[in-house]
Amino acid sequence: MTMREKIEQAAARYPDRRSAIMPALLIAQRQHGHLPGPVLEEVAEILGVERIWVYELATFYTLFHTEPVGKFHLQLCDNVSCMLRRSEDLLRHLEDVLGIEKGGTTADGLFTLSTVECLGACEMAPVMQVGDDYHGNLDIARIDALLARLRATVPHSIGADLAAAEPPGE
Amino acid sequence: MAKLKVDGKEIEVPDHFTLLQACEEAGAEVPRFCFHERLSVAGNCRMCLIEVKGGPPKPAASCAMGVRDLRPGPNGEAPEVFTTTPMVKKAREGVMEFLLINHPLDCPICDQGGECDLQDQAMAFGIDSSRYQENKRAVEDKYIGPLVKTVMNRCIHCTRCVRFTTEVAGIAELGLIGRGEDAEITTYLEQAMTSELQGNVVDLCPVGALTSKPFAFTARPWELNKTESIDVMDALGSAIRVDTRGREVMRIMPRVNEDINEEWISDKSRFIWDGLKTQRLDRPYVKKDGRLQPATWGEAFQAIKAAVAKTSGDKIGAIAGDLASVEEMYALKQLIAALGSESIDCRQDGAALDPSLGRASYIFNPTIAGIESADALLIIGSNPRFEASVLNARIRKRYRMGNFPIAVIGEPGELRYEYEYLGAGTETLAELVSGKGKFAATLKKAQRPMILIGQGAIAGEGGAAVLAAAAKLAGAVGAVTAEWNGFAVLHTAASRVGGLDLGFVPGANGKSAAEMVTGSDVLFLLGADEIDLAARKSGFTVYIGSHGDNGAHAADVILPGATYTEKSGTWVNTEGRVQVGNRAGFAPGDAREDWAIIRALSDVLGKKLPFDSLGELRSKLYAAHPHFAEVDAIATGNGDEIAALGQKAGEMGKSVFASPVKDFYLTNPIARASAVMAECSALARNNFKAAAE
Ligand code: SF4
Ligand code: FES
Ligand code: FES
Numbered sequence A: 001m002t003m004r005e006k007i008e009q010a011a012a013r014y015p016d017r018r019s020a021i022m023p024a025l026l027i028a029q030r031q032h033g034h035l036p037g038p039v040l041e042e043v044a045e046i047l048g049v050e051r052i053w054v055y056e057l058a059t060f061y062t063l064f065h066t067e068p069v070g071k072f073h074l075q076l077c078d079n080v081s082c083m084l085r086r087s088e089d090l091l092r093h094l095e096d097v098l099g100i101e102k103g104g105t106t107a108d109g110l111f112t113l114s115t116v117e118c119l120g121a122c123e124m125a126p127v128m129q130v131g132d133d134y135h136g137n138l139d140i141a142r143i144d145a146l147l148a149r150l151r152a153t154v155p156h157s158i159g160a161d162l163a164a165a166e167p168p169g170e
Numbered sequence B: 001m002a003k004l005k006v007d008g009k010e011i012e013v014p015d016h017f018t019l020l021q022a023c024e025e026a027g028a029e030v031p032r033f034c035f036h037e038r039l040s041v042a043g044n045c046r047m048c049l050i051e052v053k054g055g056p057p058k059p060a061a062s063c064a065m066g067v068r069d070l071r072p073g074p075n076g077e078a079p080e081v082f083t084t085t086p087m088v089k090k091a092r093e094g095v096m097e098f099l100l101i102n103h104p105l106d107c108p109i110c111d112q113g114g115e116c117d118l119q120d121q122a123m124a125f126g127i128d129s130s131r132y133q134e135n136k137r138a139v140e141d142k143y144i145g146p147l148v149k150t151v152m153n154r155c156i157h158c159t160r161c162v163r164f165t166t167e168v169a170g171i172a173e174l175g176l177i178g179r180g181e182d183a184e185i186t187t188y189l190e191q192a193m194t195s196e197l198q199g200n201v202v203d204l205c206p207v208g209a210l211t212s213k214p215f216a217f218t219a220r221p222w223e224l225n226k227t228e229s230i231d232v233m234d235a236l237g238s239a240i241r242v243d244t245r246g247r248e249v250m251r252i253m254p255r256v257n258e259d260i261n262e263e264w265i266s267d268k269s270r271f272i273w274d275g276l277k278t279q280r281l282d283r284p285y286v287k288k289d290g291r292l293q294p295a296t297w298g299e300a301f302q303a304i305k306a307a308v309a310k311t312s313g314d315k316i317g318a319i320a321g322d323l324a325s326v327e328e329m330y331a332l333k334q335l336i337a338a339l340g341s342e343s344i345d346c347r348q349d350g351a352a353l354d355p356s357l358g359r360a361s362y363i364f365n366p367t368i369a370g371i372e373s374a375d376a377l378l379i380i381g382s383n384p385r386f387e388a389s390v391l392n393a394r395i396r397k398r399y400r401m402g403n404f405p406i407a408v409i410g411e412p413g414e415l416r417y418e419y420e421y422l423g424a425g426t427e428t429l430a431e432l433v434s435g436k437g438k439f440a441a442t443l444k445k446a447q448r449p450m451i452l453i454g455q456g457a458i459a460g461e462g463g464a465a466v467l468a469a470a471a472k473l474a475g476a477v478g479a480v481t482a483e484w485n486g487f488a489v490l491h492t493a494a495s496r497v498g499g500l501d502l503g504f505v506p507g508a509n510g511k512s513a514a515e516m517v518t519g520s521d522v523l524f525l526l527g528a529d530e531i532d533l534a535a536r537k538s539g540f541t542v543y544i545g546s547h548g549d550n551g552a553h554a555a556d557v558i559l560p561g562a563t564y565t566e567k568s569g570t571w572v573n574t575e576g577r578v579q580v581g582n583r584a585g586f587a588p589g590d591a592r593e594d595w596a597i598i599r600a601l602s603d604v605l606g607k608k609l610p611f612d613s614l615g616e617l618r619s620k621l622y623a624a625h626p627h628f629a630e631v632d633a634i635a636t637g638n639g640d641e642i643a644a645l646g647q648k649a650g651e652m653g654k655s656v657f658a659s660p661v662k663d664f665y666l667t668n669p670i671a672r673a674s675a676v677m678a679e680c681s682a683l684a685r686n687n688f689k690a691a692a693e
Helices: A003-011 A017-032 A037-047 A051-060 A080-084 A087-098 A140-152 A156-164 B019-025 B086-101 B117-125 B160-169 B200-204 B267-276 B297-309 B326-338 B369-373 B389-401 B426-433 B438-445 B463-476 B496-502 B513-519 B594-604 B614-624 B639-647 B669-673 B675-685
Strands: A072-077 A111-116 A128-130 A133-135 B002-006 B009-013 B049-052 B080-082 B148-150 B174-177 B184-187 B210-212 B225-230 B239-245 B248-254 B285-288 B291-294 B316-320 B376-380 B406-409 B420-423 B449-454 B487-490 B522-526 B540-545 B557-560 B569-572 B578-581
Touching: A003 A017, A003 A037, A017 A037, A017 A051, A037 A051, A051 B174, A072 A080, A072 A087, A080 A087, A087 A111, A087 A140, A128 A140, B002 B019, B009 B019, B019 B049, B019 B080, B049 B086, B086 B117, B160 B174, B160 B200, B160 B389, B200 B210, B200 B248, B225 B578, B248 B267, B267 B669, B267 B675, B285 B297, B297 B522, B297 B540, B297 B557, B297 B594, B316 B326, B316 B513, B326 B496, B326 B522, B326 B569, B326 B594, B326 B614, B369 B389, B376 B438, B376 B463, B406 B426, B420 B426, B426 B438, B426 B463, B438 B449, B449 B463, B463 B487, B463 B639, B496 B569, B540 B594, B594 B614, B669 B675
Parallel strands: A072 A111, B002 B080, B316 B522, B376 B406, B376 B449, B406 B420, B449 B487, B522 B540, B540 B557
Antiparallel strands: A072 A128, A128 A133, B002 B009, B049 B080, B148 B210, B174 B184, B225 B239, B239 B248, B285 B291, B285 B557, B569 B578
16 A cells, blocks of 8 residues: 555544644654654645645654654653663663664664653563563663663674665655 | 622623623623624623622622522522622732732833733732732744734733634634643744734724734834724725824724624725725826926926817716715716716726616615625625625624525635535526525525625626526515615725715716827826726826826826825715715825815816815715714615616626626735735735745
8 A cells, every 4th residue: 555545544534624733744754664754745735735734743742753753763761660660871871872862863874863752561661662572670781681682683784774765845 | 590699789781691791781891802793602700700699709800700690599589690790800810910910010012002901900900019920931933924923922822813713703713722821822833814804803802912913013002093984995984993193194994883793894894905005196297209208297287188188078077086085076976067968987997887777776785884784695796895894794693603505606715604606607697586596596585685786797798687697586585675675786995885875987078087088188087096008098087086006106196195094085885875984184295085076177277176074065965965973874776766776677698797806905005005905816816825934
């Protein structure tokens, strides 16, 4: 299915096409990795809504990215439960091993690191979300293992390609 | 009705009232930033907090809570709210402190200073020093077009501007992007706004975040003289206030008139004022040796006298322009009659409106406020968005209430509401008149259908037949009944209805405007700049008016007149409502009020008009046409006249309708002299693509 078809399908579930902007943006982001201007405009055009409405939503939610993000978006929770379970140490460790600061993306385009509010999984704090998956009860060893696993899913050359590739639509 | 006590005072208010409205009803003042009567409730500034007895032990946002949400006391007592308790005061002070955390407090260099809600409220609820030590946030200013200036550090995120463009103007151009501390107001990628009503966000913005760009840094509100007057940029007669310093008009603002413009005005009405200062005719000119040269009033009058002496009465004519007031048209009509001519016309565009058919045949019978009670609308040959932007907002208001089918015959355009497009011209109209088509049935079913006829449909040859067909349609679908008259002629010229009321149309032996251009020896143009004078190869032309525009270029003698802000005059709007505009300043140089020019000229021509002052002129005018004395009232049209007009319906021929307003920003000589309007027009022609600053 093309992006347009998927969005049309999602929009059919809502009484008002403006309400379908959220699912449409999710679909678009899955497809393009992030949401640059031309993608926002395409979504507005497909739904027949004002561009500014799409722009407002895309900038309001932290789960939508108007700037490029890495292939793996590491979203580490820094709220109370996770903080008590030393998520701050994990953040420092991630910054060290990836060589980036919070909010940054590694040069090979593989990892973007950010902190988020409570992920609603305090029972396995400290928690980090990567893509659609949760990883809980983390410590430094587990983080390292996780990063290695993630790296292993990508053939070595692709990482370099990703870094070199133009972001879609720009 | 709901009973409640406000600060101990018992009142009764309708159920749908909010607490804020109820408090106001009781005479208690409630500060607010985001709440606005004409916009949806947002409840995001929290300035309107009040205490609700028996409610949760925290202050309530009065704008977002309805009286029907209140619970009575344990023994059934009326619910109580308080607006002056210590809790309320403390809460509001807290909100104010938060609002000021990120506010730059740059009042000394802010154009809103002196008329700023935030400044006023800070006087009432602000504290004298700040406890905030951290850095204030900084927001980049946005480019949103040539009319509205932004200083985004000052924004308090009330979203009034966003709600206005989305709800009233009908095009969501402004939005709030980001969240929390990073929230910013902007247009999509800082594109220029396109709405013809965008200037209103300047008034709505409670702080100095959105201010008038052309007015920037030119005057402080407290040094301006304020004159209440009437706008003439379109035929609505919107209520305006003209702010002057010395003899210079510094800005124009809307006034509230629920019947006409509520509290909006179009950008043309608001930003026209620089056109009042440029291209002005400030002394008489006489053509000598093929060139217009400065002259004295005496020389100019003598030149006219010589030209008049050379011809006979029936070769003299006069055309009144779109901005002329009733008084000057009345004076000119008397003068032309005294010279022995019946050739006068106020319909530069050749609209087939004939006052002898009765007033109902040429006014907007349902009234502008009446649009809100209509239940179906057919637009024939008009683009109300450009011809009467504020009226278009009223149609949109009705459209937003729901159950309001709208259809258009004429040019398809973006009207800011949805409509059904029926066709381009007479053939579609004829079909509808004969009862064919779905929309004919829709109109018939409606209790209060409205048929809006634009000048684009009735100008030119087939115009009379189109008008009659529209009247027939109105009769056939029951648009004219004892309590409702849905026959609505939308004018574009401020002077037009007044001119028709006066009978400023050719007599039995008179010539029409187009005929006068080619067939008159002496032609008086009273601010007539929209008529094509290229065909006028011979004859003597006198231009009375304010700007060096089309009319003046073709003239042999120019008599410098006054603009609408420089004279007291009567205008009758498209509804037939008589209104009086007031003089805010004097005309430049030797220019004079137009009626006085005509009066002085009449003396030289030996046909002295019988009045020496505007007061005397008016008493003569009122004696001849009593309804002009009824200011702010409408002499209603008679429905039978529409039925009679419908009888005349016949073959319309084949033609398509085109709106007369080709460029919204340049419809009259004042607008064409305005640099601001020129910039807007260029932007609009370029489809609003300007490089961001
Ligand atoms: S710009 Fe003005 S009107 Fe718009 S949200 Fe900010 S303060 Fe409110
Ligand atoms: S605090 Fe981290 S998941 Fe709830
Ligand atoms: S006026 Fe009530 S919250 Fe803004």
